[in-house]
Amino acid sequence: MTRVAVLYGGISAEREVSLSSGKQVVIALRQAGFAVDPIDVGTDLAAVIAALTPKPDVVFNALHGRFGEDGTIQGVLDWLEIPYTHSGVRASAIAMDKQAAKAVFLSAGLPVARGRMVAIEELEATDPIPLPYVVKPSNEGSSVGVEIVRAGDNRRAEIARAWKFGPQALVEEYIPGRELTVGVMGDRALAVTEILAQANTFYDYTSKYADQGSRHVIPATVHPDAYAEALDVALAAHRALGCRGASRCDFRYDDTAGEPGRLVLLEINTQPGLTPTSLLPEQAAHLGMSFPQLCAWMVEHAACRG
Known part of the structure; x- marks a missing residue:
């Protein structure tokens, strides 16, 4: 029987989303006939590697956000030569x-969309592009930190002063x-x-x-x-x-x-969401693929990309 380790949780702003995805995946993979080892990922990378010893046949990566979706854990899994679901280091990082x-x-x-990276100091001082526009972190998912600034909106300086996603923000035209x-x-x-x-x-x-x-x-x-x-x-x-x-x-x-x-x-x-309200499973179901079948497909297409 194929042994699948499910990585979920993580240390990003999307931890709760990942916990929800991971719990769904664990249930689905067991229904599909896999032996499943859930691994709640925290700040201790050594503990994660220890939990992957002995090596599983496949890692199902149900992590979202930084360190789980940005090529970081993918690089670790490539190093360990363990096949894993979803994209590799390069595609994930980009x-x-x-x-x-x-x-x-x-x-x-x-x-x-038209736009550019803007220093937070510039955003605090003036509108960097014509209104309306969208302000977003360049490296977060699940719409974390996204703000829309419209004509007559006086929140621009407030958004800049409260910004916690690095020295720059991506500012794009509002569509x-x-x-x-x-x-x-x-x-x-x-x-x-x-x-x-x-x-x-x-x-x-x-x-x-x-x-x-x-x-x-x-x-x-x-x-x-x-x-x-x-x-x-x-x-x-x-x-x-x-x-x-x-x-x-x-x-x-x-x-x-x-x-x-x-x-x-x-x-x-x-790393599309796999929660009860997520969109990819809904589209797969629309085409006749159940959630256990979707998760099994991901396992069957796992690879080590080192």
């Missing part, structure tokens, strides 16, 4: 650095319209989902993980050309970064002037 990922997407001819997402498994884009946040103006952390925080429409009711473009761009982004296994791309779709509108790639997630 995807987690939003500005670096944008550079790759631009070179591949993919549509991205009006709708929130779309596309999951990718291997060489296949799955479906386009529209996300309708219930209580907020954008798909923030609460909308993503709170019970009934958002409503998902699958397949998204957008123009057929926009639907096809979203599938194509998600697969192209996955390939441009060299992702493996499953990923998920998030988009803004500006149809405010009519359809087909402007599709903008926001980011790619190399």
